[in-house]
Amino acid sequence: MNNDNRNLILALALMTAVWFGFSFLFPAQPPQNPAPAPAAAAPPAVQPTIAVVPAEASPLPATTMTATREVVVETGVYRAVLSTAGARL
DSSP states (O other): OOHHHHHHHHHHHHHHHHHHHHHHHSOOOOOOOOOOOOOOSSOOOOOOOOOOOOOOOOOOOOOOOOOOOEEEEEOSSOEEEEESSSSOO
16 A cells, blocks of 8 residues: 555544544534423404505616726637626626
8 A cells, every 4th residue: 555545544544433423522503492381371462454555667778888998818728808787897
């Protein structure tokens, strides 16, 4: 067995030991459910309903197109044009 294979097996064994050791020392805690509230003697008070009036949608203001800036990056492998319009490559 050469040195690299021995180191690989040793690393895997140590990682497994750390994994199971951590799981053993710090087990996952089950989620804590809140205690149910004691039943009240009186029925709950009825809250008045409030009518919700939807706000009227206002039209979006018109936007004007501004001049876009393009940066060209050229290498022997590719040519990329970066533009400020629409975040495209």
